Each structure stands twice: as structure tokens, then as C-alpha cells.
Amino acid sequence: MNAVKNWVLAIAALTIVAATHAASTFVHPGALDSRGELDFVKAKIQAKAQPWRAEFDRLVASGYSTRTPHGKTTINSSNSDAELSRDDAIASYTQALLWYYSGNATYANRSIAILNSWTNLQSFTAGSDQDKLQAGWIGAVFAPAAEIMRGYSGWNTNDIAHLQAMFKRAFYPQLNRMSTWNGNVDLTQIDAMMSIAVFNEDTEEFNAGLARLAKRLSSYIYLASVGTPPRIAGDGGNVQNFWFNPTLWTDGLTQETCRDNGHHSQFGLGSALHAAETAWHQGVDVYTANTKRFTAALELMASQFLTGSMQGTSANDAPSASRFESWEMGYNHYHNRVGLPMTKTGTLIEKEIRPRAQRAVWNLVHETLTHANLPASVSPLGGTISPMLTGPMLLPNGAFQFSFTNHTSATFTVLSSTDLLLSPTEWTVIGTPTNNGSGLFLFTTEPLTNDARRFFRVKSP
Numbered sequence: 001m002n003a004v005k006n007w008v009l010a011i012a013a014l015t016i017v018a019a020t021h022a023a024s025t026f027v028h029p030g031a032l033d034s035r036g037e038l039d040f041v042k043a044k045i046q047a048k049a050q051p052w053r054a055e056f057d058r059l060v061a062s063g064y065s066t067r068t069p070h071g072k073t074t075i076n077s078s079n080s081d082a083e084l085s086r087d088d089a090i091a092s093y094t095q096a097l098l099w100y101y102s103g104n105a106t107y108a109n110r111s112i113a114i115l116n117s118w119t120n121l122q123s124f125t126a127g128s129d130q131d132k133l134q135a136g137w138i139g140a141v142f143a144p145a146a147e148i149m150r151g152y153s154g155w156n157t158n159d160i161a162h163l164q165a166m167f168k169r170a171f172y173p174q175l176n177r178m179s180t181w182n183g184n185v186d187l188t189q190i191d192a193m194m195s196i197a198v199f200n201e202d203t204e205e206f207n208a209g210l211a212r213l214a215k216r217l218s219s220y221i222y223l224a225s226v227g228t229p230p231r232i233a234g235d236g237g238n239v240q241n242f243w244f245n246p247t248l249w250t251d252g253l254t255q256e257t258c259r260d261n262g263h264h265s266q267f268g269l270g271s272a273l274h275a276a277e278t279a280w281h282q283g284v285d286v287y288t289a290n291t292k293r294f295t296a297a298l299e300l301m302a303s304q305f306l307t308g309s310m311q312g313t314s315a316n317d318a319p320s321a322s323r324f325e326s327w328e329m330g331y332n333h334y335h336n337r338v339g340l341p342m343t344k345t346g347t348l349i350e351k352e353i354r355p356r357a358q359r360a361v362w363n364l365v366h367e368t369l370t371h372a373n374l375p376a377s378v379s380p381l382g383g384t385i386s387p388m389l390t391g392p393m394l395l396p397n398g399a400f401q402f403s404f405t406n407h408t409s410a411t412f413t414v415l416s417s418t419d420l421l422l423s424p425t426e427w428t429v430i431g432t433p434t435n436n437g438s439g440l441f442l443f444t445t446e447p448l449t450n451d452a453r454r455f456f457r458v459k460s461p
Helices: 037-048 052-061 083-100 107-115 129-149 159-177 183-200 203-218 261-283 288-308 328-337 343-354 368-370
Strands: 009-013 024-025 389-393 400-404 413-417 428-431 440-444 452-461
Touching: 009 159, 037 052, 037 083, 037 368, 052 368, 083 107, 107 129, 107 159, 107 400, 129 183, 129 261, 129 440, 183 203, 183 261, 203 261, 203 288, 261 288, 261 328, 288 328, 288 343, 328 343, 328 368, 328 452, 400 452
Parallel strands: none
Antiparallel strands: 009 452, 389 400, 400 440, 413 428, 413 452
16 A cells, blocks of 8 residues: 555644645546446446446447547637537547447547547637636546546557647636636536546646535535535625525535526536546545535435425425436445445436436436446545545544545554654654544544644554
């Protein structure tokens, strides 16, 4: 295990300094899809098992499987460029999947041809936040396609470098400035940031996406235990209006639930789960710290769709009729990996999502094929990562408690010192954190009643 060796946090007048939580070595493929997951689905398709074989056949029969390149040097997100670039992105991802699952080089060459055709893109030109949304929508699909295709020996390394440079040149300016429109736009940007960062092996961009995700989630999914959502740019200083005037504040309500009763919430939640899935594939567990938010949002919206009632949350009681591919990743993690019941979400997937959801709408693409019914064993937490601090607190008895996420198989030792400048070999070993089995590590010190200042270091092995 090659986790980061030194991670320091300090208590000084009850101030806590946390480490960064970047992926330091990127795993490929590792955006929306890991190698183990792709291989599992490939075997199921070859065995003609369902639902995978039917989904594969659906892709083969779609227009995306034969689409040719339409690359441009600029994208005006307010005209037909939007749909043209969207369809190219979806086609590149569709054909990348078809190549991986079938081994047919024709699909590989078509996917690469589309990706290469966009390497001369210079900018988005609509001049509004629509450019930020468009960059999010298509970047969140182009990058996962590129992540799969980087494993194809026929893709020239110079072309890969040109695509990486294009992402920096054209996409970063749109993605790295947070949209102040509704939260689904920011979350779509974050989805793209995370996938592109993996393809570009860009730790700084990866970190920026994680930070944005943490900030937006607390302002997008409501929890009664937390209370009024924190302020965020664009809310106009009026949370009630920004959340479209809910008639009931309940766990799992999203900032856009009452906007259109579940239509845009599927985009926001789906994009957030994409970002969490990409982080997971790089060894960063965003899921555990947000279990309550994600599961409550999934279960509430599933209940609303299944019952045909907004459950008292909205003045208009009729849920949206839209059904998108927003559900499988979250259900796969919390049900298949973690073992939570997620009964309403599972029922919705079986009754409404798999039978009739649109399979490719902007950045919500092919989740039934890639993430349905995956066993936990094919989705390990991967990558070489720094611990991510969560929940530091000073307990009433004077003990200090903190937790962090890392590989489920990792082992750690906690050391302590009152002198930050002391050589690491001279710090005192004070114990080992407990591991809950899903990558969350917890450590509680003895009461620190005699210390004005104390530092802690976590190392592995």
C-alpha cells in the first residue's frame, strides 16, 4: 500500500488544519468506468445475460454506433453547435463502450476519429453561462470516452496529448468558473472537471472538482439535521426562493425539486453521483461522507415518481414524467457495494428506469449498461491517495476524534507530538484507527486535558 506517508493535523486553540485530498497517481481507465466493471459487463454480454445484452444490442442499433466526426474550432452553445457537439460526445462514448465490449476495432477507430476531430477546438462563444453548461455536458462524456480509448494501442500518443491540451484550452475556462445558475449546472461542470482531470492526469483540477462538489452538495441536498442550507453564489440571499418555495422541507429535498418536480433534479443528482463515482475510481471516497444526502435524495425522488405525488414538498403535486439515466450509479454504490436496502430506488429502476428511461440525454448516458447489478468485488476503491479528513471534533471529555477515507484494504498508524518540527521518527505512536469496512477510518484520542497544542500524523504502512 503506497498511501501518502505524512498527513498532519493540529489542535491549537481548537483550530484544525487538514490535508489536501488529491489523487496523486491516477488509475486508468478511471472516470465513470473502471477496468473491473468494464470486464464484468463484457463477460455478461458475451454470456447473453440481461439486462446487459439487451442494452448492448440497443447501442449497436443506435445512430451513435455509426456516427462520423463533426469537430469544430468553436462552439456557440446557443445554436445548433450544442446538439452537434452533444451527439459527437455521446457517439464517442457509445463507440468506446462498443469497442471494449466487442473487441471490434471499427468502433475503436470511429470513437478515436470523433475525439481527434475536436482537438482543434479553441473556445465556446455564446458568452453566457450556457457555455459553462455546454462544456459540462459534453466534457462529462468526451472524457470518459477518451479514458476508455487510451487503452487502445491504435490511438497515437500525440493525438492523446492534443486532446489533453484542447481540454485545458477550451474547457477549463468554462468549467473552472462556477455557474451561478441552478445547482445542476455547477454539478454538471464538476462532473466534467473530474473526468477530464483523470484523463489529463491533473491533480490540481481533480482537487478543485472535489472542493466544488463538497461545497455544492451541502447547498443542493437538504438534511433536517443540518438545517438551512448554506449560502452559495446565485441564491440571491433568499434560500426559500432559490429552492423554488418548497411547501415541506424534508430530507432529500433538492434545490430544484420544486422547480419542475424532478426533471432537473435528475440532472443535478446524476451529475453529482458521476463525480463521486469518478472520485471512487481514483481512490477518494466521496460517497461515505454523503451517504445520508445521496440516499435520502434518491429515495425521496423515487418515492415521488412511484406514487405520482410530490409527498407534500411542492405546491404542484404532480411529479415530472421525465425518466433519465440518473439512478444506477448511486444505487450500485449504496445497495451493491455497501448493502443498504434502497428499496424505493431499486423498485423505480426495475419498474420505470430500465423499461423506459431515455438512454442518452446530455451527460446522462448508458448507466443501465455500465452500472446495473455490479457486484461489489469488481468495484474496489483504487488509486494512490491522500487521506481525506472528515468530521474532526473535540469531544466533551477533552478527547479529539477525527476520521478519514482511504482504501478499504489500507492500514494506518496514528502518531502524536506537541512539536510539529520534531523529526517524524521521534513522534509517539498512539494507536491505529478503526476501519468500518467501506474505507472510512476513525480514531479517538485519550483526553487531552494537559495539552495547549498537539499534532497528529497518520502514516501507512
